[in-house]
Amino acid sequence: MESTENKEIRKWMAHVIRLAEKGKGWVHPNPLVGAMLVKNGNIIGEGFHAFFGGPHAEVNAVNNSTETAQGSTLVVTFEPCIHQGKTSPCAPFIVENGIAEVIVGLKDPNPVVNGKGIDYLKSHGVKVKTGVLEDEIRHQNEVFLKFITSHLPFCILKTAMTLDGKTATITGESKWISGERSRKLVHELRHQVSAVMVGINTILKDDPMLNVRRDEKKNKDPLKIIVDTYGKIPLNANVLIHEPQLTIVATTSAAAKDKLKELERSGAQVIVCPDKNKVVDLAFLMETLGKMEVDSIMIEGGSTLSFSALKEGIVDKFIGFIAPKIIGGANAPTAVGGEGIGTLSEAMIVDRMKIKKLDDDFYFEGYLNSKY
Ligand code: AOF
Numbered sequence: 001m002e003s004t005e006n007k008e009i010r011k012w013m014a015h016v017i018r019l020a021e022k023g024k025g026w027v028h029p030n031p032l033v034g035a036m037l038v039k040n041g042n043i044i045g046e047g048f049h050a051f052f053g054g055p056h057a058e059v060n061a062v063n064n065s066t067e068t069a070q071g072s073t074l075v076v077t078f079e080p081c082i083h084q085g086k087t088s089p090c091a092p093f094i095v096e097n098g099i100a101e102v103i104v105g106l107k108d109p110n111p112v113v114n115g116k117g118i119d120y121l122k123s124h125g126v127k128v129k130t131g132v133l134e135d136e137i138r139h140q141n142e143v144f145l146k147f148i149t150s151h152l153p154f155c156i157l158k159t160a161m162t163l164d165g166k167t168a169t170i171t172g173e174s175k176w177i178s179g180e181r182s183r184k185l186v187h188e189l190r191h192q193v194s195a196v197m198v199g200i201n202t203i204l205k206d207d208p209m210l211n212v213r214r215d216e217k218k219n220k221d222p223l224k225i226i227v228d229t230y231g232k233i234p235l236n237a238n239v240l241i242h243e244p245q246l247t248i249v250a251t252t253s254a255a256a257k258d259k260l261k262e263l264e265r266s267g268a269q270v271i272v273c274p275d276k277n278k279v280v281d282l283a284f285l286m287e288t289l290g291k292m293e294v295d296s297i298m299i300e301g302g303s304t305l306s307f308s309a310l311k312e313g314i315v316d317k318f319i320g321f322i323a324p325k326i327i328g329g330a331n332a333p334t335a336v337g338g339e340g341i342g343t344l345s346e347a348m349i350v351d352r353m354k355i356k357k358l359d360d361d362f363y364f365e366g367y368l369n370s371k372y
């Protein structure tokens with residue numbers, strides 16, 4: 001039987017996990033962190049990490065507190081930091097404010113913290129309890145956990161398909177396969193990631209904007225990465241007309257140099273990658289984007305890029321929408337194309353699959369890299 005105290009602690013932690021969600025889309029490459037102060041069983045202050053470079057959750061909780069923090073319990077999803085980053089370290093701040101006890105959800109895997117924050121608190125007489133709802137916090141911070149330990153972006157492959165696995169009709173019509181609620185979620189996800197990525201064929205066929213269209217007051221558009229081995233992107237493509245400063249064209253030396261200069265003049269950034277099997281070397285591109293602090297990418301097609309990404313092993317999470325429609329057509333595109341594989345023993349296995357209903361569609365998600 002779980003003790004009443006543990007039950008209460010889990011309830012508090014679940015509450016600060018929800019608070020942390022509010023930072024989604026604004027904090028990367030930092031983690032989502034929520035915190036609150038409890039005194040005599042009452043919540044006296046709450047806070048979350050709201051934007052990159054801004055105060056950490058613990059500091060916000062103390063500053064929002066209606067009473068002095070002296071003698072209170074701090075409940076925080078992540079281990080308090082000990083390093084001087086964009087902000088001053090939280091662990092000494094906690095000690096200075098006389099907080100008596102800290103309940104930490106997850107130890108911060110950031111090598112500059114990684115247990116040192118907890119040690120600091122303990123050695124300064126603060127009671128510390130660790131490891132509460134760790135799985136939930138890990139899931140919430142899957143992007144941060146990958147990025148901080150590998151410096152590579154967490155990569156989501158997203159698709160929307162019919163019941164028969166098609167992403168467009170034989171004439172190329174794809175607007176819209178999925179329902180309104182599913183499409184709303186896509187815009188939410190675009191807001192949450194640092195970048196969206198598509199192959200050149202998607203630009204040539206659909207000319208997407210790749211921006212965020214949500215009902216929220218404040219939105220943040222992601223970087224738009226176009227994988228374009230030969231530099232074929234038209235200069236009047238929507239992604240070059242609207243917010244070209246957010247557009248990155250990833251290409252190779254097979255592209256005409258003059259075209260690349262024109263792309264740069266339009267405001268886009270060009271990354272010339274080595275080629276692998278005559279297309280952009282995606283592993284190199286991921287490393288380069290990681291160095292640019294891009295912590296998360298959502299690949300939105302097309303089917304050739306999706307297969308290459310899977311084959312190169314850069315995909316962490318596969319998500320998609322299945323609409324209750326059947327359109328057929330042997331040549332109608334499917335979510336994953338490319339050259340495919342010859343035997344079932346080579347199949348890429350998706351684990352931790354989850355599925356849920358979104359109006360008439362199904363939403364599914366699963367992982368290809370079970371480490372994060
Ligand atoms: C916390 N609480 O709310 C966050 C933490 O550059 P800085 O100062 O913002 O530090 C970023 C690092 O601090 C980040 O990589 C992670 O290890 C930790 N983030 N820590 O105690 C917070 N956002």
Ligand code: ZN
Binds near residue numbers: 091
């Ligand atoms: Zn901190």
